[in-house]
Structure formats: C-alpha cells, structure tokens
Amino acid sequence: MPREGILVHNPYERMTKEQVRQIHHASMQILTDPGLISFNRRAAEIFASNGAEVTPVSSGDHPTWLVKIPEKLVLHALDSAPRIVKLGARNPDNALIMNGEEPRVYFVTGSETNIWLDVEFPTYVKKSDPKIEIQVPEFHPRRGTVADLCQSAHVCEHLETLDGYIRTVNIQDKDITEDNKDVNKFFASLNNTTKHVMSGLTSLSQLDNVVNMARIIAGGEEELKQNPIISFITCLVKSPLQFVEDTTDTFMEVCKRGLPVVVSSSPQAGTTAPMKEAGIMAQINAEVLAGITLGQLVNKGTPVLYGSVPVRARMDNLDDSYGAVETSQYNVDCSQMARYYKIPNYSTSGVCDPRTPGTQSSVERLFSDILVTLSGPQYLHCAYGLLECNSVFCLTQAVLDDAHFQMIKFFLRPARIDETEIAESLKQIREVVATPQKLYISYIRRAMRSRQISPPYPFEGDGEGDNVFALAHKRMQELLAKPVDHIDRATTARIFEEILGLLRRQVDGLKTEG
Amino acid sequence: MSEEIIALLKENVIQGRKTIEDEGVDESLDGTPGVLELTQSAIEKGIPADEIIMHGLTAGMQIVGEKFAAKKYFIPDMLASAEAVGRAMDILKPHLEASNVETRGKFMIVTVKGDIHDIGKNIVAILLKGAGYEVNDLGIDVATEKIVEAVREDKPEYLGLSALLTTTRVVMGEIIEALKENGLRDKVKVLIGGTAVSDEYADEIGADAYCEDGFQAIKKLDAFQAAKA
Numbered sequence A: 001m002p003r004e005g006i007l008v009h010n011p012y013e014r015m016t017k018e019q020v021r022q023i024h025h026a027s028m029q030i031l032t033d034p035g036l037i038s039f040n041r042r043a044a045e046i047f048a049s050n051g052a053e054v055t056p057v058s059s060g061d062h063p064t065w066l067v068k069i070p071e072k073l074v075l076h077a078l079d080s081a082p083r084i085v086k087l088g089a090r091n092p093d094n095a096l097i098m099n100g101e102e103p104r105v106y107f108v109t110g111s112e113t114n115i116w117l118d119v120e121f122p123t124y125v126k127k128s129d130p131k132i133e134i135q136v137p138e139f140h141p142r143r144g145t146v147a148d149l150c151q152s153a154h155v156c157e158h159l160e161t162l163d164g165y166i167r168t169v170n171i172q173d174k175d176i177t178e179d180n181k182d183v184n185k186f187f188a189s190l191n192n193t194t195k196h197v198m199s200g201l202t203s204l205s206q207l208d209n210v211v212n213m214a215r216i217i218a219g220g221e222e223e224l225k226q227n228p229i230i231s232f233i234t235c236l237v238k239s240p241l242q243f244v245e246d247t248t249d250t251f252m253e254v255c256k257r258g259l260p261v262v263v264s265s266s267p268q269a270g271t272t273a274p275m276k277e278a279g280i281m282a283q284i285n286a287e288v289l290a291g292i293t294l295g296q297l298v299n300k301g302t303p304v305l306y307g308s309v310p311v312r313a314r315m316d317n318l319d320d321s322y323g324a325v326e327t328s329q330y331n332v333d334c335s336q337m338a339r340y341y342k343i344p345n346y347s348t349s350g351v352c353d354p355r356t357p358g359t360q361s362s363v364e365r366l367f368s369d370i371l372v373t374l375s376g377p378q379y380l381h382c383a384y385g386l387l388e389c390n391s392v393f394c395l396t397q398a399v400l401d402d403a404h405f406q407m408i409k410f411f412l413r414p415a416r417i418d419e420t421e422i423a424e425s426l427k428q429i430r431e432v433v434a435t436p437q438k439l440y441i442s443y444i445r446r447a448m449r450s451r452q453i454s455p456p457y458p459f460e461g462d463g464e465g466d467n468v469f470a471l472a473h474k475r476m477q478e479l480l481a482k483p484v485d486h487i488d489r490a491t492t493a494r495i496f497e498e499i500l501g502l503l504r505r506q507v508d509g510l511k512t513e514g
Numbered sequence B: 001m002s003e004e005i006i007a008l009l010k011e012n013v014i015q016g017r018k019t020i021e022d023e024g025v026d027e028s029l030d031g032t033p034g035v036l037e038l039t040q041s042a043i044e045k046g047i048p049a050d051e052i053i054m055h056g057l058t059a060g061m062q063i064v065g066e067k068f069a070a071k072k073y074f075i076p077d078m079l080a081s082a083e084a085v086g087r088a089m090d091i092l093k094p095h096l097e098a099s100n101v102e103t104r105g106k107f108m109i110v111t112v113k114g115d116i117h118d119i120g121k122n123i124v125a126i127l128l129k130g131a132g133y134e135v136n137d138l139g140i141d142v143a144t145e146k147i148v149e150a151v152r153e154d155k156p157e158y159l160g161l162s163a164l165l166t167t168t169r170v171v172m173g174e175i176i177e178a179l180k181e182n183g184l185r186d187k188v189k190v191l192i193g194g195t196a197v198s199d200e201y202a203d204e205i206g207a208d209a210y211c212e213d214g215f216q217a218i219k220k221l222d223a224f225q226a227a228k229a
C-alpha cells in the first residue's frame, strides 16, 4: 500500500481550457522561435539526429548550439513519458504513486539550503517589572552539516503529513568534498528515513556510486527498478531557454539508468522570465517540455516529473520572492499545465521571504501551501522548514508546517453527505429537540473518536501568551528522541565496503543510538 | 452476581454509555447494556440504591473526574458520563427513600428574566445532576417573582442564576433583594455564573459564589457541603 497523500477532488484552476491551449501553443512557438541555446554538445546532437533544427552558434571554450524543437517531437515525447510514476521507499508502505491525471498531492521537503537555523529560548526580564520573565525564541544561523541532514531526515521520518524527503540542507563539513558529497548526502538521508529520498547530484562522477548504494539497499538491480527508493532533481534548463552543460549531462545519465527524475525549471518573473503571467507561463512550460523531450529521446519511457519552480522577483533587490502572491499563481498554473499533459507535477509552496520563523513567515507559507495544494500538484516540494527563499532551513519550522498540512488535509476530506448521514442526522435532530436541554453534546464523542473532528492546533499554549515556537521546538526534540529504522547492520557494512567516500561517523552515531 | 452488575455499571459510567445503543470511549462495551439498563436490572435484583450509587455511579464518576483532570477526557466525555449518572438517578429516585439515602442536595437553576442564553446553564445542570445533586431547572427568561415562589415551594439548598448579558445580570441583584424581602435569603445559597458576571460582581450583589464553569460549581458546592458537616 503506497502512501495516501491527499486527493483534491475539484482542483482549483486559474486558467480556462482556452487559456491552457494558448499557453501550449505559445510554448510550441517558443521552442522553434527563438528555440533553446544548448551548452551541451550531446544534447544538441541528440536533438539533431531526431529531426530538430540544430545550428552551431559559437565555438571556443563554451561552444553553443541553437536548438529548434518541432512540436511533433514534443508531442511524441509527451506520449511516451509515463503518466504514472512510482517513487519507492525503503519501507514499501511509504512508496508514492503519482498519476499525472489524478490530483493527489504528496507533501515533501526541499531544498538544499546553505544555512541551518538553530533555535534557542533565552529568558528576558521586563525592565519596569523584573519579576516578569519571558522566553523569546532566538535563531542562530550556521552552515549545514552531515549531522544536521541526518537529524532533519530523522525528524521528517516522524512528521505525519510528510510523504517524501528531499535533502534539506547542504552538507558543508570540512571533510566533505565534491567527490564524497553525493554518497554522504544520500546515505545520511536513506539511513535516517524510510520514506522516499530525492536529491540533486553534485558530481556526475558519483552517480553510479549513489545508484549502487541504492541497489544494495533495495536488494538488487531489479528490486531497485520495482522500488526506486531514490530519485533525482536536475535543473537542466536555465532560464531563459538554455540547456546547461553539466546538469544536462547529469539529467541524460539519470534517464539512461531509468530512475525517476524531475525536469525542473525555475524562472524568475521580472528577471529571467517575463513579468506577466502569460509570458512566464509560456516560457517555463517550453523549458520543461524541452527537458522532458530530451529525456524521452535519451530513454523512451523513462519516468519524469514536470518540475515547476516559478517565482516572482522582489522589487527591492531582485531576489526570488516566494512570498509574492504571483508566485502562487504561477505554481497553480503550472500544476494545471502538467495535468493537461498528464505528467505528474513537482510544484512548490511554503517557502517564505523572511530569514526567521515568525508572523510574516507563517502568513506567507500558509497562504501558498493552501492555494498550491488546492491546485492538485502530485509532488509538492519545499513545503517544510524553508525560509529566506530556500537558503535557510529550520527544523522547528518544519514541525510547525506539519501541523498546518494536517489542517489542509483535513479540510480537503470529501464532504460526507449521503443517505445514511442524512438519516442519522434527522434521527439526532428529532431526539435532541425532544429533550429539555436541547444539546447535541452527547453526539460529539462519536464523531471525535472516529476522527471526524479536526484536532486542536497542537501548539496552543495554556496561558495568554503565544508559546507556539517553544511548544513546536519541544515537539521537534521529542521526535528526534523517537527511534527510526536505520538501514540494518549487514547492509550498512556492505555499503561501507563497496561504496567509497562514506564518512565513518555516519554509522558511529548509529552505534551509540543502538 | 450483584458485584458483577455494580462493576459493569461503574465501567459504563466511565465509558459514558446510557443505553445499549450508545458507543463508549472505546468499542469494548458496544452492544452491551448501558447505565440505564444496568441500573434497572440492579434494582430488580434487589441491590440497595445506596450501593448502586456509591459503588457504581459515584465510583465511576470519580474516575471520569480523574481522567478529565489528566486531560485524557474532554468535556463531551465528562458530560456523557454525567448525563448517564443523572438519568440513572431519576430511575433510582423512588428507591432512595426506601434505602434511606440522601442526595447531595437540591439545586435550583435558572436563566434570569430577559436572558435566553441556556447552553452554559444546561451544561451546569447536567454536571451537577451527574455529581449527585437533585437538579430543578426552571428554564430561561424566568421572572423574579416566579423564582422566589419556586424557592419558597421547593426549598432548594442552592439557587444557581445564569446571565450572559450585561443588561440582564442586574436582575441577579434584584432576585437576591427579593429573596431577602421574602425572608428566604438565609435559606438558600445563591451561586451565579455566565460571561457577564465575575467574583467581583458576586460580591457587589451579595451572592454567595461566582462559578466560572460547572466544574468550579461542583468544587464550591463541595466546600459548602464540607462547611455544613
């Protein structure tokens, strides 16, 4: 049994059918005029040998080619890309089955933040009345480490609404190099959660090491195919409309191995994409379709996700603004486009602009979480713990986010109105009206026990003050203290024997825990 | 045999099941007789009413109170149990005199003239009945003269007044004055409640106690009972 996620019965859509067609046609036009610039030779060659019009643009250190992709090629690719993509998991009950036609949402972490936020609660004394003391959350940013990534995977394993794990934090320990980073980040994640693990790849040279590790854990080559416990994200297209040299290589290699991969594009409206909705939508859609087409040309039928991370620029400094209302509009539109093509959508919500948790972060994340979920993307990433536009991760914030996804999931339960419910209600109404007190209270319990009543906000304090952060932090520590199912010792030993570059301390920690 | 019924009675009070049709806190008792059926068969088996009350109903309620205090139970659980006990007391009432048992006291409750809010008052009534008080609910929007009359006739030890409007709470003071005028004030303790009133307001109008909710009412009543003894 895969995870359930939440099925959105009537997904919210902004565009009319006609507008969807208009975006599609605009994207098709973009793919031939102006087309894409490819910094990747192999990609250009593959497109050329499949009937695209490819012309060299410049030579030298960074040769480039202009690639014009005809609609026929794109439609062909859309035909062969699977509608149903399975993301496996170490615990098979945590597998995710995504159907491009079914708006069932899975909630996932992201991204790869440089900064990890520690939280402390120092005590402040009121100047005018020193008897009064309060605890105020204080946030301390620092560079992320392997230990942080393990901790975060551990806590995420226990977050009820969280369906899959994208490595949250960039590991920057002194002994982490380009050559051992990938194996260590995948191992840290896989060893501390039994949910699906997705990540980008730092170095293509590490791809086979990572895949081999996954093979050992899954129990063999065929087992990994049936239960792809890992998958990859690649930003092969840089906006506007450029195939990047190295990530395109990585993407093609992942496709060759048949593992699920996200074709992700992240244009910024105002700087790397047009400011207006029609413009950014036509462009991002062209970019993602170009990537999907390449993937299918490399390996027909390879599982891909329509990856959309559109954002609007901040007007003051031209940074990404995930808190901008338009960012949610674009994401909702992309989810609709992906559904039109029947390809599972990797979408974005929850990220906020401020650097620390607080009122602004709560408002911005909840706003986008609700709206983007309602649009029914299959894989909603970045949804836990992210701050300051993907550059900061806070585990306490992730615990808070879990609480509001519980609310969203509860809200999306289908209406329970049918013959039986009506009959039961009428009986209740008649019974209660005949009593002297006229209260329905005795029926509350039945609904409560059968989980038909949404639980109270879990971080509501006893007193008058807002104690939400302190309570969420306590909850986070409780989850950290709860054990997780690590990879068993024999398998771990084998991984350490066969895969080079893994840090010993990743399992020394295991020893002290066990 | 009788021990078994009493034990079941206690368990059903804890589960808040009135009748065979009710669901409890969990499914363990589903489809078995509830507090009302069990009380009936206990009487038929000749078990004395005081034993039914002490070892069945009150013992069960005691545990419900503990669970509520420990936040394992919510108000609906507490009320379900209280309601079951209250209804069982109705069944037991004719048998009480025979077994020489006294209730904890008569409690008259009413929402004052001009005020129709009664959710809180009704909850308090259910809780007090479940706690063993004999509750007489006069209803809502009841004229002061009627209340005085009822006190004279029924002789309750306690009179509970409810008001949720700042415009109707003044009636509470008038009721206390009217009780004085009719020589009844020292015969009855007056408790007031509702969002419009407070401890200070109780002092101001000379009521005996203000209660934030039904649970506080039970505590204050217990204190009055203890002072009496």
Ligand code: B12
Residues within 6 Å of the ligand: B109, B114, B115, B116, B117, B118, B119, B120, B121, B123, B124, B159, B160, B161, B162, B163, B164, B165, B166, B167, B191, B192, B193, B194, B195, B196, B211, B212, B213, B214, B217
């Ligand atoms: C529900 C409600 C109604 C319902 C009442 C339904 C009913 N069957 O009772 C309806 C919609 C009918 C209603 C009508 C009105 N309402 Co109204 N209502 C409320 C509301 C939202 C909740 C009250 C409630 O039931 N709470 C839940 C129960 C469980 O709590 P409770 O009543 O406080 O009771 C607990 C304790 O107080 C205590 N307690 C209460 N009584 C007693 C008595 C004793 C003896 C003891 C020991 C303990 C005790 O124990 C209870 C259990 O824990 C309140 C808001 C509020 N914050 O209270 C407004 C409120 C009381 N209503 C208000 C108003 C203005 C009105 C109307 C005048 C509106 C209008 N313009 O028509 C009318 C009143 C008509 C009238 N003549 O009475 C105002 C009063 C403001 C004021 N001036 O003081 C309030 C405060 C809302 C507001 N902020 O504006 N109302």
